[in-house]
Amino acid sequence: MDAPDVPTLYGAVGVGLSAWGVASLAADGLAPAPWALIVGCLALVSAGLYMYATRRGKFVVWEKLLDELALRGDERILDLGCGRGAVLLTAARRIPEGRAYGSGAARTRVATTRPPPSATHRQKASPTASSSTRPT
Structure with missing residues (x-):
């Protein structure tokens, strides 16, 4: 999952605001209670959508583009x-x-993939960006 702290933060804010909204609404019907409930629910929905987009949604888009x-x-x-x-x-x-x-800055590596005769695919990475792996 990309940036796992994001849905965690959205979820925590959502639960916190929702709990505060319910508690303040139940206690004395304070005016901010409905807004806290609405924003809390929106934060929880955002956390769910983020998780879908990073775990499944982007792969669907990539498949269509390819x-x-x-x-x-x-x-x-x-x-x-x-x-x-x-x-x-x-x-x-x-x-x-x-x-x-492929070349990514995450670990400064260059990866080369070439399917072996068995049609399974593997990715090999070299430790530095200046060298590359030999195809298998």
Whole structure:
């Protein structure tokens, strides 16, 4: 999950505001209570949407975008700023005869993927950005 602190913070704010809204509404019907409930619920919904978008939603979008490319299967792909390489590996699965290269600043590495004859895909990374791995 990308930035796991974000949904945790949204969830904590949502629970806190919702609890404060319920408590103040039950105690003496204070005017801020409805707003606290509304904002608390919105924070909880935001936490849920964030979790969906980072765990599943972005993969759906990437699949659609890669479908639109109509790859033949023998292309070379370069992904600069690939981070953990999720998009790179998704694209590499679509090019059984091609190669996919990625470079991300997360650990200053260069990754090269090339499917072995068994059609399974692996990512290998070198320890420095100046060298690259040999395809398997």
